Amino acid sequence: MLEVHSIQRGIVLDHIVAGNGLKIFNKLMLDKVDFSVFLLMNVPSQSMGKKDVIKIENKIDIDLDFLGLMDHHITLNIIEGGQIIQKRKLTIPRKVRGLISCHNPRCITNSDDYAQADFELVSAEKLEYRCGYCEEITRYIP
Amino acid sequence: MLKQPVRHLIDPEDLSIEELDALIKLAQKIVHSPREYADACKGKILATLFYEPSTRTRFSFESAMLRLGGNVLGFGNANVSSVAKGESIADTIRTVSAYADIAVMRHPKEGAPKLASQYSLIPVINGGDGGHQHPTQTLTDLLTIQTFKNSIRDNTIAFCGDLKFGRTVHSLIRTLARYGIQKFILISPEELTLPDSLKRMLNQTYSLQLEEVRTIEEAVEEIDILYMTRIQRERFFNEAEYAKFKNAYLLDLEKIKNAKEDMIIMHPLPRVNEISYEVDQDPRAVYFEQARLGVYIRMALILKLLGVECAC
Numbered sequence: 047m048l049e050v051h052s053i054q055r056g057i058v059l060d061h062i063v064a065g066n067g068l069k070i071f072n073k074l075m076l077d078k079v080d081f082s083v084f085l086l087m088n089v090p091s092q093s094m095g096k097k098d099v100i101k102i103e104n105k106i107d108i109d110l111d112f113l114g115l116m117d118h119h120i121t122l123n124i125i126e127g128g129q130i131i132q133k134r135k136l137t138i139p140r141k142v143r144g145l146i147s148c149h150n151p152r153c154i155t156n157s158d159d160y161a162q163a164d165f166e167l168v169s170a171e172k173l174e175y176r177c178g179y180c181e182e183i184t185r186y187i188p
Numbered sequence: 189m190l191k192q193p194v195r196h197l198i199d200p201e202d203l204s205i206e207e208l209d210a211l212i213k214l215a216q217k218i219v220h221s222p223r224e225y226a227d228a229c230k231g232k233i234l235a236t237l238f239y240e241p242s243t244r245t246r247f248s249f250e251s252a253m254l255r256l257g258g259n260v261l262g263f264g265n266a267n268v269s270s271v272a273k274g275e276s277i278a279d280t281i282r283t284v285s286a287y288a289d290i291a292v293m294r295h296p297k298e299g300a301p302k303l304a305s306q307y308s309l310i311p312v313i314n315g316g317d318g319g320h321q322h323p324t325q326t327l328t329d330l331l332t333i334q335t336f337k338n339s340i341r342d343n344t345i346a347f348c349g350d351l352k353f354g355r356t357v358h359s360l361i362r363t364l365a366r367y368g369i370q371k372f373i374l375i376s377p378e379e380l381t382l383p384d385s386l387k388r389m390l391n392q393t394y395s396l397q398l399e400e401v402r403t404i405e406e407a408v409e410e411i412d413i414l415y416m417t418r419i420q421r422e423r424f425f426n427e428a429e430y431a432k433f434k435n436a437y438l439l440d441l442e443k444i445k446n447a448k449e450d451m452i453i454m455h456p457l458p459r460v461n462e463i464s465y466e467v468d469q470d471p472r473a474v475y476f477e478q479a480r481l482g483v484y485i486r487m488a489l490i491l492k493l494l495g496v497e498c499a500c
């Protein structure tokens with residue numbers, strides 16, 4: 047069996063919903079980096095049945111709002127000296143700026159570069175956000 | 189002296205009930221003694237930035253500023269001005285801030301006046317942004333109700349027509365709910381009822397009653413204010429459906445024969461064919477008076493946003 051579980055220093059994204067791993071991998075542009083990165087798919091999980099895991103052998107900056115938006119089931123572990131030194135459960139961001147574009151074609155954010163849509167969560171269940179400019183609802187689809 | 193932050197009016201919710209009441213009161217004072225306000229804005233300039241033509245709204249604002257002794261400059265159609273050449277609203281408003289003391293913006297894109305307010309050094313008034321908000325229409329409607337009914341709260345108000353897409357109607361309903369109006373009668377065909385999300389919000393936030401009916405006649409006897417809304421032909425799938433709707437919801441004297449004697453009939457104007465001309469003669473029709481009051485509430489708003497202290 048291939049041993050990939052131990053990284054010395056870096057970040058592990060655990061409990062990714064099976065199937066989301068590759069999408070997140072691509073969004074974080076981990077295919078462009080020069081350090082070790084592991085993408086594990088369909089790993090058996092007690093709580094989830096199956097899960098994806100990403101292990102990154104480096105401490106990189108990750109936008110947690112963005113990651114929470116993509117998949118709020120994720121647990122983010124920070125690894126130092128082969129040990130987990132910090133554990134963080136991601137959540138769906140209540141406010142989002144710049145990560146989503148407004149679905150309303152009449153919205154100013156779609157025609158004036160100065161206006162960067164800011165959104166407020168209205169339904170966590172449906173991932174629906176209200177635009178701060180036009181007040182229309184946009185549903186986030188990862 | 190501490191400089192006050194610049195106030196804007198983008199959404200009716202930007203003003204508290206106390207502030208709305210104060211504006212209405214001020215507007216009524218101006219109605220009674222306009223001469224005392226004739227120089228209140230002397231030396232001040234209102235910029236009218238109309239990215240789409242709306243002659244009525246623009247004239248109403250210009251008239252308001254001129255009646256306060258101020259001046260106006262601006263454009264009524266973005267196509268003929270340099271702003272059409274792709275300049276950001278943020279840049280336009282910063283430039284205009286140097287030329288004028290207060291600005292009103294009408295824009296086809298929703299949220300445009302809010303963007304302007306974020307970069308402006310002078311007060312910005314939303315003169316209508318797409319189908320989104322039209323707060324000075326809401327203010328006009330409040331002043332009209334207060335003027336003719338002597339109170340805003342104690343009325344049963346009916347909205348008739350397209351209640352689904354008319355978002356200016358939605359913000360009026362929200363404002364009236366904030367005022368504590370207890371009963372709304374919603375008259376519309378099934379296809380054009382008030383959105384569920386708004387009904388839910390109203391029911392959760394306020395203690396009020398929403399009664400939905402399909403015809404004017406079945407509710408007319410208990411209505412204090414009948415608010416007719418504009419009906420757009422493009423909301424209908426075909427001509428036949430539109431024609432059917434038009435006849436059922438066209439207000440004529442026959443439909444209001446059982447109405448209260450002191451009921452008032454409002455309409456934001458321009459009407460297309462929601463109200464038969466014969467209704468104009470009825471003393472309960474106040475829609476032209478409503479347009480006149482729109483100038484006075486805009487005068488009050490300009491005074492408030494400019495922070496003009498009046499000895500009047």
Ligand SMILES: [Zn+2]
Nearest residue numbers: 148153177180
């Ligand atoms: Zn928007």
